Amino acid sequence: MKELTARQAEIHDFMVCWQRDNGFPPSQEEIRDHFGFASPNAVRSHLALIAKKGLICLNAGKARGIQLKTSTLSEMGSSDKSIPIVGTIAAGEPILAEQNIENLLPIPRALFGGGELFALHVKGDSMVQAGILNGDVAIIRKQSHVENGEIGAVLLGQDATLKRVFLTSGSLRLKAENPTCDDLVYNESSIESPRVIGRYQGIVRTSGLGSVL
Amino acid sequence: MKELTARQAEIHDFMVCWQRDNGFPPSQEEIRDHFGFASPNAVRSHLALIAKKGLICLNAGKARGIQLKTSTLSEMGSSDKSIPIVGTIAAGEPILAEQNIENLLPIPRALFGGGELFALHVKGDSMVQAGILNGDVAIIRKQSHVENGEIGAVLLGQDATLKRVFLTSGSLRLKAENPTCDDLVYNESSIESPRVIGRYQGIVRTSGLGSVL
DNA sequence: ATAAACACTGTTTTTTATAACAGTATATAA
DNA sequence: TTATATACTGTTATAAAAAACAGTGTTTAT
Structure with a gap:
C-alpha cells in the first residue's frame, strides 16, 4: 500500500x-x-x-x-498503563525518549481520553485563570496540532509549557491564562518558532502533600 | 443518575x-x-x-x-483500591455507605496520601481562587476536623461542599475561595451546624473530555 | 382525580453536508 | 516533453439531516 x-x-x-x-x-x-x-x-x-x-x-x-x-485508532493508543511524566526535553530527542521521563503516574489512560498520553509538571502561575496551578501535574495527549483556543503543550527550547493556542493566518499566538502575562506571538517565518507537542487533557493535583510525583 | x-x-x-x-x-x-x-x-x-x-x-x-x-470506568473494573466517588449523602447513613457511592475512581490511594479517601464532584465556582473548578473531582481524606485555614469537605444537609474552614472560639467560619461568595458563619449552639467530613487532598480534572466521572 | 412522564404521530422549514462539474499551478518521473 | 500525480480554486445543484412547531394516547405516581 x-x-x-x-x-x-x-x-x-x-x-x-x-x-x-x-x-x-x-x-x-x-x-x-x-x-x-x-x-x-x-x-x-x-x-x-x-x-x-x-x-x-x-x-x-x-x-x-x-x-x-x-x-489506525488503536495504533495511537499506547499499551503501557502508566502515564510518563516528562521533564526537560533533550534537544533533538523525541518527547517520550527514556531520558526525558522523570517518573510514572500509575493511573488509567482511559480517564484522560486515551491515546498517547504524557504528563508535565506545571511551573509558574501562567495558567491560574484556567485553574492550573504551580505544582500541578498536567496530562497531555501527544499531537502536533490543537484547535484554536484550546490549551496546548508547547515546546519552547528544552521546556514544555502550557498555553492557549491561536493559529491565525501564518501567525501563532500563545496566550497565558493570567492577566499579568503578555501573549507571545510568532510568525511562521521566524526561526525559533515553538512547536505544539500535545493537547491539554486535564490535571492531577496532589500539591501540599509532599508527594513523590 | x-x-x-x-x-x-x-x-x-x-x-x-x-x-x-x-x-x-x-x-x-x-x-x-x-x-x-x-x-x-x-x-x-x-x-x-x-x-x-x-x-x-x-x-x-x-x-x-x-x-x-x-x-470508561466500568470497563476499567472496580477494585477496592479505587477511590469511591460520593454523591448525595443519605441522612443518617455513613458517608461511605454503598448507596451514596456514585462511581469508582481507579487510581492509587497512595497518590493522595493514603488513608480513608473518597471523592466528590465539585459543583459551582465557589473555590475557583484555589484552582478548584466546577466539574473537578476533589479527593478527600475522611476525618472530622481540619487545621484552621485548610480546605475541608463540609456536610450541609445532604450535600458535601468544599470550603476553607476556620474554627475560632466556638464559631465555625466557612470561607469560599471566590470574592463574590460571602462567608458562612455558624455558632456552636446552632442546631443546623455543618459537619466537617474530610480534608481536601487534591483534585483530578478530566473536564472537557465528556468523561463519566 | 389529576398531574407528570413517557412514547409516540404529522407537517414544515432551515441548516448542514455531499456531489458534480470545470478549471489552475506545480513538481516529478518516464 | 509529455504524461501523471498532487494540491488546490470556484460554482452550482442536490441530498441528508436537524429543528421547530402542534398535537394524541398511555401509563404511573400522587
Missing part, C-alpha cells in the same frame, strides 16, 4: 483527533474550515486519495460518512 | 452497535428507519431524554452529532 503524502497525513491526523475528541468524524466542511481551503473539492479529492490508500472508508451520500480504520 | 427506560435502552443499544460497526453514530433518520417511527420527533424526544440521563451528548445543529459516552 502506498504511503500518505505529508498533506494527506496532516488531514488524516486531524480526522483521528477529531474522532477521538468528539466521538464522530468531522464533516468535509469541518475539515475544510480547519485547513482553510477555499473549495470543498480540496477536501473531497484528498479524502478520495486517503481512501484509495486504505486508511479510511467513505460512505457516499452520508453526512459525516468517514470511517476511520480501527487499526 | 436515573436509569434508562426499556425503550430508551433499546435506542441506546442500537446507537452503540451502529457506532461500533460504522465508526460514526447513526443519524436521527437512521434511528427512525430502524425503529419504524412515523415521525422524526419520536427520535428527537428520545435522544433528548437519553442525553438528560447522561449517556450521550448532543451537538446541536451538527449532522450525526451524537456523542456516545462509553462507560
Whole structure:
C-alpha cells in the first residue's frame, strides 16, 4: 500500500483527533474550515486519495460518512498503563525518549481520553485563570496540532509549557491564562518558532502533600 | 443518575452497535428507519431524554452529532483500591455507605496520601481562587476536623461542599475561595451546624473530555 | 382525580453536508 | 516533453439531516 503524502497525513491526523475528541468524524466542511481551503473539492479529492490508500472508508451520500480504520485508532493508543511524566526535553530527542521521563503516574489512560498520553509538571502561575496551578501535574495527549483556543503543550527550547493556542493566518499566538502575562506571538517565518507537542487533557493535583510525583 | 427506560435502552443499544460497526453514530433518520417511527420527533424526544440521563451528548445543529459516552470506568473494573466517588449523602447513613457511592475512581490511594479517601464532584465556582473548578473531582481524606485555614469537605444537609474552614472560639467560619461568595458563619449552639467530613487532598480534572466521572 | 412522564404521530422549514462539474499551478518521473 | 500525480480554486445543484412547531394516547405516581 502506498504511503500518505505529508498533506494527506496532516488531514488524516486531524480526522483521528477529531474522532477521538468528539466521538464522530468531522464533516468535509469541518475539515475544510480547519485547513482553510477555499473549495470543498480540496477536501473531497484528498479524502478520495486517503481512501484509495486504505486508511479510511467513505460512505457516499452520508453526512459525516468517514470511517476511520480501527487499526489506525488503536495504533495511537499506547499499551503501557502508566502515564510518563516528562521533564526537560533533550534537544533533538523525541518527547517520550527514556531520558526525558522523570517518573510514572500509575493511573488509567482511559480517564484522560486515551491515546498517547504524557504528563508535565506545571511551573509558574501562567495558567491560574484556567485553574492550573504551580505544582500541578498536567496530562497531555501527544499531537502536533490543537484547535484554536484550546490549551496546548508547547515546546519552547528544552521546556514544555502550557498555553492557549491561536493559529491565525501564518501567525501563532500563545496566550497565558493570567492577566499579568503578555501573549507571545510568532510568525511562521521566524526561526525559533515553538512547536505544539500535545493537547491539554486535564490535571492531577496532589500539591501540599509532599508527594513523590 | 436515573436509569434508562426499556425503550430508551433499546435506542441506546442500537446507537452503540451502529457506532461500533460504522465508526460514526447513526443519524436521527437512521434511528427512525430502524425503529419504524412515523415521525422524526419520536427520535428527537428520545435522544433528548437519553442525553438528560447522561449517556450521550448532543451537538446541536451538527449532522450525526451524537456523542456516545462509553462507560470508561466500568470497563476499567472496580477494585477496592479505587477511590469511591460520593454523591448525595443519605441522612443518617455513613458517608461511605454503598448507596451514596456514585462511581469508582481507579487510581492509587497512595497518590493522595493514603488513608480513608473518597471523592466528590465539585459543583459551582465557589473555590475557583484555589484552582478548584466546577466539574473537578476533589479527593478527600475522611476525618472530622481540619487545621484552621485548610480546605475541608463540609456536610450541609445532604450535600458535601468544599470550603476553607476556620474554627475560632466556638464559631465555625466557612470561607469560599471566590470574592463574590460571602462567608458562612455558624455558632456552636446552632442546631443546623455543618459537619466537617474530610480534608481536601487534591483534585483530578478530566473536564472537557465528556468523561463519566 | 389529576398531574407528570413517557412514547409516540404529522407537517414544515432551515441548516448542514455531499456531489458534480470545470478549471489552475506545480513538481516529478518516464 | 509529455504524461501523471498532487494540491488546490470556484460554482452550482442536490441530498441528508436537524429543528421547530402542534398535537394524541398511555401509563404511573400522587
